[in-house]
Amino acid sequence: MRYRGIDHLGIAVADLAAARDVFTRLLGFRVVEEEVVEDQRVRVVKLDAGGSELELLESTDPEGPIGKFVAKRGPGIHHVTVRVDDLRATLRELEAKGIELIDREPREGAGGKKIAFLHPKSTAGILIELCEAPVRSSRPPRAS
Numbered sequence: 001m002r003y004r005g006i007d008h009l010g011i012a013v014a015d016l017a018a019a020r021d022v023f024t025r026l027l028g029f030r031v032v033e034e035e036v037v038e039d040q041r042v043r044v045v046k047l048d049a050g051g052s053e054l055e056l057l058e059s060t061d062p063e064g065p066i067g068k069f070v071a072k073r074g075p076g077i078h079h080v081t082v083r084v085d086d087l088r089a090t091l092r093e094l095e096a097k098g099i100e101l102i103d104r105e106p107r108e109g110a111g112g113k114k115i116a117f118l119h120p121k122s123t124a125g126i127l128i129e130l131c132e133a134p135v136r137s138s139r140p141p142r143a144s
């Protein structure tokens with residue numbers, strides 16, 4: 001298993017417009033992309049954090065995963081996403097160690113990347129997402 005850096009932190013917010021304003025206007029982050037991920041019932045603003053990203057996540061549905069998270073725990077860090085070289089192989093390796101997987105196979109996440117979530121039951125209560133490197137937008141520019 002080979003980890004290749006933090007791809008992004010997923011941050012659950014209650015009010016995306018207000019959070020976007022704080023992170024861009026006050027903190028100076030640049031918006032990389034904005035999208036709605038239907039199957040996660042979430043509206044996403046991705047910010048360039050320099051070699052990795054912050055994903056501001058607002059639920060489009062109170063019964064969606066982010067809606068429930070914010071209702072229960074308030075806004076805050078929802079998940080951490082780490083890059084791996086071969087996502088499918090990593091999932092098999094973790095499964096063999098007894099880690100419970102939310103996604104047994106890679107699926108398409110925000111921005112069309114291959115992603116999979118591990119079950120927080122198996123990971124000290126922390127929601128971990130793995131994604132397959134390379135990732136176009138959040139990589140540092142290659143030295144020429």
Ligand code: CO
Binds near residue numbers: 010055079
């Ligand atoms: Co994510």
